[in-house]
Amino acid sequence: MAALLDGLPATERKRFQVIDDHFSVGMIRSDPPDHTRLRKLINKAFVPRVVAESRSQIESLVDQLLEPWSDPLEVDLVKDFAYPLPATAICQMLGVPPEDRNLVHEWTLGINAVIVGTLPLREAAAKMQKALLELQEYFRNMIADRRQALRNDLMSLLVTAKDELEQLSESELLSTAENLFSAGHETTTSLIANGVVTLLKHPEQWQRLCENPGAPDLPMAIEEILRYESPVQRQTRVVRHNCNLAGQQRGHHFFYSL
Ligand code: HEM
Known part of the structure; x- marks a missing residue:
């Protein structure tokens, strides 16, 4: 910040x-x-x-x-x-x-x-x-x-x-x-909303969940939605010391998005 x-x-x-x-x-x-x-x-x-x-x-x-x-x-x-x-x-x-x-x-x-x-x-x-x-x-x-x-x-x-x-x-x-x-709260709001949109775009997956509403399909679907349409799409990090990152020399205050 x-x-x-x-x-x-x-x-x-x-x-x-x-x-x-x-x-x-x-x-x-x-x-x-x-x-x-x-x-x-x-x-x-x-x-x-x-x-x-x-x-x-x-x-x-x-x-x-x-x-x-x-x-x-x-x-x-x-x-x-x-x-x-x-x-x-x-x-x-x-x-x-x-x-x-x-x-x-x-x-x-x-x-x-x-x-x-x-x-x-x-x-x-x-x-x-x-x-x-x-x-x-x-x-x-x-x-x-x-x-x-x-x-x-x-x-x-x-x-x-x-x-x-x-x-x-x-x-x-x-x-x-x-x-x-x-x-x-914001992250979970996005997870639910992104999840519903994703399932609407993939009706065969929606159907599969409706037919198998419990484990293992539901927990797997939630994990996959977290990965596929993640609520947090990047994370910034501050490099605190000079270092070589992905072949480039980086110094203090460089923000690295994962
Ligand atoms: C879909 C839901 C969620 C997502 C995608 C999510 C995402 C994340 C991410 C990416 C980080 C790591 C940030 C970093 O490495 O700098 C994080 C940390 C954290 N999240 Fe969540 N989060 C979710 C739900 C929640 C909920 C429900 C809570 C609290 C009830 C929560 C509390 C925290 C806390 C306290 C940290 C800091 C942990 C630490 O530094 O040890 N998160 N979250």
Whole structure:
């Protein structure tokens, strides 16, 4: 993020300190040993027992979302299913009440403005910083609330790691909460939507799944859709030292898309 924002003139660059601070910590953006410590914490929320409990919650959420669908079927797949399903699921995990779901979603869209890259850099950075400040304020209120009374949610786990176990700093807490929220829903929305479009383009595969709706066909189909129409089509990496990459000499700040 810092390397992207370095595209701004130095005087303006200073205005976006909040972005620098946010993006220099947190699980997805760190290397070991910080990454190992943060990842170990979050893993607690994804042990098989907890995942099994979420499965039944997510299944009943699917039933609720499908309930109003009538025949002949006319729905907006993203609006009516692919977005609310993972967004509600991650809200439930983190402890964000359903009525605030769209609010937090708008902030995460704003936070992605620089990464998406459709706006001029200056405008995108301003949008990102505004959304980031608002989301942080929202999460700070949630954290204060959990300090009064812990609940059975991911935010309480993060607050305990910060206050009782001293394994997390305040900024890591905020960054990790934001990361989980955005990582936890946009990708799955795209997976569902890309998956349906792909199956519509390949009706014989659709038919095969309808005839064999369980394992092994369904899990294999999901894996294949992830590969064939991936929700994340590239990953950037910063080369931290001069090195020879694919026969070319590369230095600091070269972005490599996988
Ligand atoms: C189809 C769904 C998903 C796709 C395609 C996807 C994709 C990815 C990718 C490509 C990365 C690696 C980023 C990197 O290497 O820099 C990643 C990391 C991550 N994702 Fe997902 N993701 C999905 C669903 C989820 C969900 C549902 C959650 C949370 C509930 C989540 C949370 C995370 C976290 C926390 C990381 C960072 C892991 C780490 O640094 O150790 N993702 N995801």
